[in-house]
Amino acid sequence: MKKIMNAVADIVRESCEGFALAHADLVRLSTDPLFLCRADSMSGRVGLLSGGGSGHEPLHSGFIGRGMLSAACPGEVFTSPVPDQMLAATKAISGGKGVLYIVKNYTGDVMNFELAAELAAAEGIEVQSVVIGDDVAVEDSTWTAGRRGVGGTVLLEKIAGAAAEAGADLAEVKKVAEGVMENVRSMGLALTGATVPAAGKPNFVLADDEMELGIGIHGEPGRERTAMKSADELVDALLGPIIGDLGLGRGEEVIAFTNGMGGTPLLELYVAHRQVVKHLEGLGVRVARHLVGNFITSLEMQGMSITLMRASAEQLRLWDAPVVTPALRWGA
Amino acid sequence: MKKIMNAVADIVRESCEGFALAHADLVRLSTDPLFLCRADSMSGRVGLLSGGGSGHEPLHSGFIGRGMLSAACPGEVFTSPVPDQMLAATKAISGGKGVLYIVKNYTGDVMNFELAAELAAAEGIEVQSVVIGDDVAVEDSTWTAGRRGVGGTVLLEKIAGAAAEAGADLAEVKKVAEGVMENVRSMGLALTGATVPAAGKPNFVLADDEMELGIGIHGEPGRERTAMKSADELVDALLGPIIGDLGLGRGEEVIAFTNGMGGTPLLELYVAHRQVVKHLEGLGVRVARHLVGNFITSLEMQGMSITLMRASAEQLRLWDAPVVTPALRWGA
Amino acid sequence: MTHTFGPAQARDFLQRYADKISAHAQELTDLDAAIGDADHGSNMQRGMQAVVAALPAEGNPSALLKSAAMALISKVGGASGPLYGTALLRAASSQTDKAEWTSEDLRAALEAAYAGLIERGKAQVGDKTMLDAWRPALDALQKGTPEAAATAARAGSDATKAMLAKKGRASYLGERSVGHLDPGSVSSALLFEALAEALA
Amino acid sequence: MTHTFGPAQARDFLQRYADKISAHAQELTDLDAAIGDADHGSNMQRGMQAVVAALPAEGNPSALLKSAAMALISKVGGASGPLYGTALLRAASSQTDKAEWTSEDLRAALEAAYAGLIERGKAQVGDKTMLDAWRPALDALQKGTPEAAATAARAGSDATKAMLAKKGRASYLGERSVGHLDPGSVSSALLFEALAEALA
Numbered sequence A, B: 001m002k003k004i005m006n007a008v009a010d011i012v013r014e015s016c017e018g019f020a021l022a023h024a025d026l027v028r029l030s031t032d033p034l035f036l037c038r039a040d041s042m043s044g045r046v047g048l049l050s051g052g053g054s055g056h057e058p059l060h061s062g063f064i065g066r067g068m069l070s071a072a073c074p075g076e077v078f079t080s081p082v083p084d085q086m087l088a089a090t091k092a093i094s095g096g097k098g099v100l101y102i103v104k105n106y107t108g109d110v111m112n113f114e115l116a117a118e119l120a121a122a123e124g125i126e127v128q129s130v131v132i133g134d135d136v137a138v139e140d141s142t143w144t145a146g147r148r149g150v151g152g153t154v155l156l157e158k159i160a161g162a163a164a165e166a167g168a169d170l171a172e173v174k175k176v177a178e179g180v181m182e183n184v185r186s187m188g189l190a191l192t193g194a195t196v197p198a199a200g201k202p203n204f205v206l207a208d209d210e211m212e213l214g215i216g217i218h219g220e221p222g223r224e225r226t227a228m229k230s231a232d233e234l235v236d237a238l239l240g241p242i243i244g245d246l247g248l249g250r251g252e253e254v255i256a257f258t259n260g261m262g263g264t265p266l267l268e269l270y271v272a273h274r275q276v277v278k279h280l281e282g283l284g285v286r287v288a289r290h291l292v293g294n295f296i297t298s299l300e301m302q303g304m305s306i307t308l309m310r311a312s313a314e315q316l317r318l319w320d321a322p323v324v325t326p327a328l329r330w331g332a
Numbered sequence C, D: 001m002t003h004t005f006g007p008a009q010a011r012d013f014l015q016r017y018a019d020k021i022s023a024h025a026q027e028l029t030d031l032d033a034a035i036g037d038a039d040h041g042s043n044m045q046r047g048m049q050a051v052v053a054a055l056p057a058e059g060n061p062s063a064l065l066k067s068a069a070m071a072l073i074s075k076v077g078g079a080s081g082p083l084y085g086t087a088l089l090r091a092a093s094s095q096t097d098k099a100e101w102t103s104e105d106l107r108a109a110l111e112a113a114y115a116g117l118i119e120r121g122k123a124q125v126g127d128k129t130m131l132d133a134w135r136p137a138l139d140a141l142q143k144g145t146p147e148a149a150a151t152a153a154r155a156g157s158d159a160t161k162a163m164l165a166k167k168g169r170a171s172y173l174g175e176r177s178v179g180h181l182d183p184g185s186v187s188s189a190l191l192f193e194a195l196a197e198a199l200a
């Protein structure tokens, strides 16, 4: 394992410190308990809190700022944060209109946020939660832990963040978030594994002609380990289940998000995105908005995920609304 | 070699096509000859053209837009583009006030841009060039091809772009660019090699306890192959030669740019950036502005580079000026 | 058979559980590596060290268990932190005032803990989770000794090997989860063993 | 010794050079792999294929060389494209009107080409570049035959093995560049060999 780090035990805190130094205009850091929140006041707005294991940067901390998240709690690498962090962050961003928790559907994340919500309620802060599970690679969701929260989380945080920024109340912001969840689906693949610092070795190893289709963002196994294919075939393999599950049809409009898992060059991501657009155009689906880059990653893993969201005019308006965060900025 | 691509011969063009689809609001694509330029008119402004081998994305295409580059010519991976591309791009962005070529100091790039400048002059377009060589890893620059253009290029393109956007004439924009070059220095290191698609295998292989210090952005060898160290030690090893060469002293202000080579997670880059700031603060040097991320890369290479620029108030003003490009946006 | 669960027993139970977790941390992590994310041992070890460090000098069983619950919730993260934390919190809340618990009090407290596990995790017996150690242990305790409960917990844990995971990370593996012990059921068997020893 | 360089010879020279580059492409790339970026063979092959494809049906030596120069400039990129392109462009410009060149015209054209290489690349003899094949070849041509020039070019190229690179990518290697042939000097030796055969 070769990583730019000092001690394994310090990597998350030190990274957060560097992040807070680099983005002092936008974020403030609390080290004990560990969380990051907006530098400006939240008064009069619904707070948006997310969090999860580290190693998926820029998610979530990179999305703190005007028009997106109010705070984020980073856990250890690939490990859920704990309720103490969430409660402290909740208090920091509570501006009187309540707080929405945005939780990716992993057992640990869900339970820790649940506990935090109970603790916050005990302190008189109104909390609502949404649990996002947009990963179509998990097929049988009734009897299992359910679909995992992946790329759709980025779109949800942006769109719900725009609603909160505009002054919507907690129920409205939650409804906007649910509107995203109903219409967003994702699927990913890995060309290589990733090495969790505490583990010291890759979580899995793929041969030079293999890839893992339907991977989660922690390298959890997906649908199948299969032969490496051309970019266009890879994209088609990811789009099929997504389009089927969304029931996308001619004349509809989507936001298309081609995401890198961390170690895949932009050069390749844009090759993939070209085929995303061509494939959808072939079906008569219009790509109304595009997002391409490494936004929800799995350390240095090579691979990609595709996220599509069927978008209404109102959702596109919220997507276009100004956002000023370390990792996503436009319109302001 | 596992890459998200179709045919090796098509990767650059297809990537540019995907890029142009994703950023149609900002850029236009010409496929023959291949270049990308701003979607809006250049009339009344000095044009800024850069280019170089592909595989360093988002450099240069990602920096096309308001307040930065007017156009970029992508060569094959790690190979200089040719004068035909540059001439066509020059014509496309020529708005009557001349065009500045921003050339990274590699023999091939320099010569091809020189030829393009001669061809453009023959067509009556006023062209000036700046050749940036900010890599302090190359020590003996008098008798060799000279210092390589690396991270400083990003800062130069931003700052000269702001001057051009504000309406400065060609001589003024060139002077601003030269002002950056005099005050910017960089150094990088690699933890892994990168695989050029046409080559099919990594350009070099490092053992699990080795790194290459002083690497260029094509994986050209640097000062020494040495043992892997802690993040803080790595940062110190890069900062030493930079600070020495710039002659930075107490009370001065810098822009500090911690750059990933493509395959290094943000988690690690921020750990490094933390030490950049601490090291400089220890010397009484103030980090006035921060940039952290994968901006000038070497395909999927793991590693990083650090760039420091001694910045005057006027240079900081130009740095802060609005920029609206696919990869760098703020203030507008 | 009757026994008393007072401050000394509660303290002894928690200390013994911490020791057992330390001794079996690598084993728990290895089990989690096979069908999860290889952190159950380190999660529980971090948590139980915090439990021992935070234990107040004074306090009735409820206070001691509550302190342990809060430490687990604050330090473990993942799935097991909220689960064990909730369980102990519910146990603590079942009898807040008594200086000593009767065997019946303890049984009721453990049933409350179990109800907390179900509520938090929304799993069922047979889903290949820690519930598959807890349920048989509680059933055995209804008419038997703490030792019988510990034996039943271990047997329940062993039985998870043949099960298909329906909850937690292991569920993403589907069929590939069969043939491996559930790590949380093993740490739960250790819990009932620690309890039996503290009451012996 | 005198010879004539007319359209037929110019065409034959370019075709032979393209063939030689094809035959030696792998060798040139391997040489570049050792001290550069492993593309000199493919660069030159792509360029010379374009040269042959673009050659006009009619035209004097100047027109043919100019067409070749433009193809190289448009297709090669890297360092060698502008260098060979500039060289051929200067050669073409030295005599634009004549239907046939005398041996003295050709020598003057090659000296003009060499001046273009120096101007473009700002290298000197001894820097371990293609100049180290060109200069001895031109010196030999002053009083000798094209074959003598080809022999001198090859000897000059062989001598680059012992040199320390001062220009181009190889210069980043410093001492590590010693012991390898400069790839551009080898492709230049092939050029003088093609020329000698076309004039034979």
Ligand SMILES: Nc1ncnc2c1ncn2[C@@H]1O[C@H](COP(=O)(O)OP(=O)(O)O)[C@@H](O)[C@H]1O
Pocket: A107, A108, C032, C036, C037, C039, C040, C043, C044, C077, C078, C079, C080, C081, C083, C117, C120, C121, C122, C123, C128, C129, C130, C131, C167, C168, C169, C182, C183, C184, C185
């Ligand atoms: N929904 C659930 N209900 C009950 N127990 C569960 C549930 N999900 C997971 N577990 C238990 O938690 C254990 C895993 O704990 P741990 O590895 O510490 O957390 P994580 O899975 O978040 O890494 C599993 O072995 C299982 O016994």
Ligand SMILES: Nc1ncnc2c1ncn2[C@@H]1O[C@H](COP(=O)(O)OP(=O)(O)O)[C@@H](O)[C@H]1O
Pocket: B107, B108, D032, D036, D037, D039, D040, D041, D043, D044, D077, D078, D079, D080, D081, D083, D117, D120, D121, D122, D123, D128, D129, D130, D131, D167, D168, D169, D182, D183, D184, D185
């Ligand atoms: N400044 C220079 N002057 C003369 N020849 C040069 C110079 N720089 C490089 N060369 C020649 O170019 C050759 C390399 O060409 P090539 O590999 O095609 O381009 P690149 O180095 O851009 O990949 C070298 O072997 C050398 O002979």
Ligand SMILES: [Mg+2]
Pocket: A078, A079, A080, A108, C037, C039, C078, C079
């Ligand atoms: Mg875990």
Ligand SMILES: [Mg+2]
Pocket: B078, B079, B080, B108, D037, D039, D078, D079
């Ligand atoms: Mg090259």
Ligand SMILES: [Mg+2]
Pocket: C032, C036, C037, C038, C039, C040, C078
């Ligand atoms: Mg686990």
Ligand SMILES: [Mg+2]
Pocket: D032, D036, D037, D038, D039, D040, D078
């Ligand atoms: Mg080369």
